[in-house]
Amino acid sequence: MSFKYINKKINKIDLQEKVTGKAEYGADLEFENMLYACTVYSEYPHAEIVEINTAEAEAVAGVLAVLTAEDVPGENQLFGHFRVLTGDKVRYPGDGVALVVAENRQAAWEGQQAVSVEYNPLPVVETIDDALAEDAPVIHAEHPDNVALNSRHNLRKGDVKKGMAEADKIIERTYQTQFVEHAYLEPEAVVAVPDYGGERMTVYGSIQNPFYVRDHTAGALGWALNQVTIEQSVIGGTFGGKDEVASRLSARAAVAAQKFNRPVKIVLSREESMLESSKRHPYRFNYKVGLKEDGEIVAMETEVIAQSGGYNKQSQFTNWRCVIHTTGPYALDHIKTSVKGVYTNTIYGGAMRGFSSPQNIFAIESLMDELAEEMDMDPVEFRLKNVLRPGDTTPSSQPLGEEIPAPLAEMIEEVVEKTDFHQKREKYSQQEGEICKGIGLAVSFRGAGLGGEALDATGALLSIQGDGSVNLITGLSENGQGLKTAHAQIAAETLGIDIGRINYPNVNTAIIPDGGPTVASRGAMIGGRAVKMAADKVKKKMLDLAGELLEEKPENLLLENERIFKKDNIEQGISYEKLVQEAKAVGVLLTELAWFNPGPARLNHDNNQGEAFPTYAWAAVVAEVLVDQGTGMVEVEKLTAAHDVGTAINIDAVLGQIYGGIAMGQGMGVLEEVVTEEGKVETLNLDEYLIPTALDVPEMEAIIVETADEYGPYGAKSLGEAACEVHPAAIANAVAQASGRRLRELPCNLERVKLGRMLSRKDGK
Amino acid sequence: MKEIEVNLTINHKKVSRTVPANWRLLDLLREGFSLTGCKEGCGVGECGACTVLLAGEPVNSCLVLVGQAEGKEVLTIEGLTAANKEEELHPLQQAFIEKGAIQCGYCTPGMVLSSLALLRRNAEPGVKEIKEAISGNLCRCTGYKQIVEAVQLAADWLKEDGDYIE
Numbered sequence A: 001m002s003f004k005y006i007n008k009k010i011n012k013i014d015l016q017e018k019v020t021g022k023a024e025y026g027a028d029l030e031f032e033n034m035l036y037a038c039t040v041y042s043e044y045p046h047a048e049i050v051e052i053n054t055a056e057a058e059a060v061a062g063v064l065a066v067l068t069a070e071d072v073p074g075e076n077q078l079f080g081h082f083r084v085l086t087g088d089k090v091r092y093p094g095d096g097v098a099l100v101v102a103e104n105r106q107a108a109w110e111g112q113q114a115v116s117v118e119y120n121p122l123p124v125v126e127t128i129d130d131a132l133a134e135d136a137p138v139i140h141a142e143h144p145d146n147v148a149l150n151s152r153h154n155l156r157k158g159d160v161k162k163g164m165a166e167a168d169k170i171i172e173r174t175y176q177t178q179f180v181e182h183a184y185l186e187p188e189a190v191v192a193v194p195d196y197g198g199e200r201m202t203v204y205g206s207i208q209n210p211f212y213v214r215d216h217t218a219g220a221l222g223w224a225l226n227q228v229t230i231e232q233s234v235i236g237g238t239f240g241g242k243d244e245v246a247s248r249l250s251a252r253a254a255v256a257a258q259k260f261n262r263p264v265k266i267v268l269s270r271e272e273s274m275l276e277s278s279k280r281h282p283y284r285f286n287y288k289v290g291l292k293e294d295g296e297i298v299a300m301e302t303e304v305i306a307q308s309g310g311y312n313k314q315s316q317f318t319n320w321r322c323v324i325h326t327t328g329p330y331a332l333d334h335i336k337t338s339v340k341g342v343y344t345n346t347i348y349g350g351a352m353r354g355f356s357s358p359q360n361i362f363a364i365e366s367l368m369d370e371l372a373e374e375m376d377m378d379p380v381e382f383r384l385k386n387v388l389r390p391g392d393t394t395p396s397s398q399p400l401g402e403e404i405p406a407p408l409a410e411m412i413e414e415v416v417e418k419t420d421f422h423q424k425r426e427k428y429s430q431q432e433g434e435i436c437k438g439i440g441l442a443v444s445f446r447g448a449g450l451g452g453e454a455l456d457a458t459g460a461l462l463s464i465q466g467d468g469s470v471n472l473i474t475g476l477s478e479n480g481q482g483l484k485t486a487h488a489q490i491a492a493e494t495l496g497i498d499i500g501r502i503n504y505p506n507v508n509t510a511i512i513p514d515g516g517p518t519v520a521s522r523g524a525m526i527g528g529r530a531v532k533m534a535a536d537k538v539k540k541k542m543l544d545l546a547g548e549l550l551e552e553k554p555e556n557l558l559l560e561n562e563r564i565f566k567k568d569n570i571e572q573g574i575s576y577e578k579l580v581q582e583a584k585a586v587g588v589l590l591t592e593l594a595w596f597n598p599g600p601a602r603l604n605h606d607n608n609q610g611e612a613f614p615t616y617a618w619a620a621v622v623a624e625v626l627v628d629q630g631t632g633m634v635e636v637e638k639l640t641a642a643h644d645v646g647t648a649i650n651i652d653a654v655l656g657q658i659y660g661g662i663a664m665g666q667g668m669g670v671l672e673e674v675v676t677e678e679g680k681v682e683t684l685n686l687d688e689y690l691i692p693t694a695l696d697v698p699e700m701e702a703i704i705v706e707t708a709d710e711y712g713p714y715g716a717k718s719l720g721e722a723a724c725e726v727h728p729a730a731i732a733n734a735v736a737q738a739s740g741r742r743l744r745e746l747p748c749n750l751e752r753v754k755l756g757r758m759l760s761r762k763d764g765k
Numbered sequence B: 001m002k003e004i005e006v007n008l009t010i011n012h013k014k015v016s017r018t019v020p021a022n023w024r025l026l027d028l029l030r031e032g033f034s035l036t037g038c039k040e041g042c043g044v045g046e047c048g049a050c051t052v053l054l055a056g057e058p059v060n061s062c063l064v065l066v067g068q069a070e071g072k073e074v075l076t077i078e079g080l081t082a083a084n085k086e087e088e089l090h091p092l093q094q095a096f097i098e099k100g101a102i103q104c105g106y107c108t109p110g111m112v113l114s115s116l117a118l119l120r121r122n123a124e125p126g127v128k129e130i131k132e133a134i135s136g137n138l139c140r141c142t143g144y145k146q147i148v149e150a151v152q153l154a155a156d157w158l159k160e161d162g163d164y165i166e
């Protein structure tokens, strides 16, 4: 089948405004009579609030009020126990204690400095082990064991005891990852604007998931959902992050806006953003593996613990994704995996591009290399022996090969060949001296969409106007990933019209029904399906009408290049615009709201056996690095990434995801770590928290693998997260070869590489 | 707060304004003149989102106090669009679109201006020189590859077209 818009390089439809500086981000919005607000953050990781002294702040010229928990008229608790403003105690250093509302930015900031809070410090839970210690301080009274809300998940396949008993060799390993900051370039900003005499509120801003934010904001005000509208601004990156923080900022701004009946704006500084917003959870994996002499893995038993932080909404979901993928894309008969999350008095874990997978893949793929070494096998050969292939079943026992393609073995072979993996590996194993190269492989599979995590339903509204121009909107958001363009391509392709006709506004919760969050790389696959359904329904109406006009059965008509014509007589037809006019004249409504609803996943949530995901996206990555053992410096020289994308809807956007994913994965692999000291965050700006610059990023090679996967629209499937999740693991494996030592923690930065060396020197002596 | 009067040229127009003396050039552009294409990402000179050309040179406008801009010429992304009247977009902007070098777009105005300064002094930059020129502009979305390609493409177009840079 040949397409006009699908599987092509199409310029994105929202770039003109971005390249000219006209795109309006949250901080760019101005309203008449607008107030500014600043949050007063906790100075302690864990403490009771004794008193909040606001008099001095209220005396600052321009300060109108200092609001505290008592001023929240509705529900002060958001999902995951987060507070709009905390009242009784603080649970992490970014907890919001009070809100200073002022006439201008400067006054709000001065007021923020002038609020003094008296605390009664409590013992601090800093680490996973602290949290699980017998007499550990309790962070949330509702959770005396410090285990995060609904965060326990188990997977049981086969009989792990029996499997271990059959094994010739049993190997145990532990891996641990770090807190990683999203570092979207745009710090959070919201403006709450009251209207209709104070009975309605519209909140604008950098908000990834407008419906969550709407629900929380209405809750905080004690209002009905339809009294609050969220209208998303252009978002300067989010990667999962503008979620909990967006809810809190929106609720705070709305509470202040309601009180003064004036618009209230909150813009975070970078320091505030890094302090208050979520991070990628640290995870610890304890693996126990049973193997046969020939390298076949027979059983795996794993205990996984996520560090959830002071509050947490996401561990319950990241952990579910994790439990499905803990043992990686390998064919195993016997699996026992147990996952949980624990509260600590630290910054908290949330959604960040991958949603547990970058941590998980680092662990399982480091393990695979270590197992290969133990079994005296080549890492490629070892993987090919165990990898999931058509005919196998996934950890949740889903069969592969028929509906769900399983191309990983071929992908491994392709990426290994393209990178001269074996020759290089052999050559590098002969190296001597301080500066050495290394090459490493890592692979993955990723359940596409939400799967069994939550109902994966969403809607799209497509409306053809009287002149043939089109409005298209979904409940999902454009975060820069190219969602609007991909959806517009799908609509234009289906309707046979010019893509330039399509206008795609940002999410507005008053216009489109709640279609769930823009997460889980579901934009193209799930959102695209709703768009396709809406376009198909409109198309059917057009063909029916054209059939009447042309006196032909609709099934004998084609809609292409803005014309509807007879299949067997191209000359006989009617133009798209003419048909639209005709529809208007006779009262045929060319507007459809489509709702894609796959229904709840058929999955047993007790043992996580069943249809965990509708399909999977596969990846294989090779990293090439240079390590200076003297200084500990790690340079990532090249990353080659092969991704199974089903069908690439937009080639440039696919490449953009892959390249951007490489840079973000590299950051997690070698550079990035939010450093905390006694619960306090030390890395609060981009001078201390380093992300890759143009000079740091490696040479990049993308291999786009297309498979026939029927689930998504035109065969599209998930990519955004898959594009970033494998690199830390591949880099760690390459560093292990170059340095001759295995780092079981991330990032592989100067200190760790050097420390690893020092320790092993000590060991050697 | 003490106020001062600043006189400068912004996007080819002479302007003057009395503003708080502690304002940064970034504040003057965004709040004083609603030139919000100039973004704040860090406030400490690390991200480059606030890049503008000051007397032709790229600067982080979050590190420049308004007083330091007195009498100088400032070019922001809004000025670049307007300066090129026959075509809607400057070739650099067109190239960024063509190469898919924009995702969230928050780094884009700064990236384009840093690249413009490069092309003005070096019409045929290599990959290394392009990377150096944009190394003060962070991008969290793209991995920089398509941005580098966009600058190369713009350089090629501009060579064909001859004299382009105003």
Ligand code: FES
Residues within 6 Å of the ligand: B039, B040, B041, B042, B043, B044, B045, B046, B047, B048, B049, B050, B051, B060, B061, B062, B063
């Ligand atoms: S805001 Fe000026 S460099 Fe980041």
Ligand code: FES
Residues within 6 Å of the ligand: A185, A236, A237, A480, B101, B102, B103, B104, B105, B106, B107, B108, B138, B139, B140, B141, B142
């Ligand atoms: S495109 Fe998002 S920061 Fe560069």
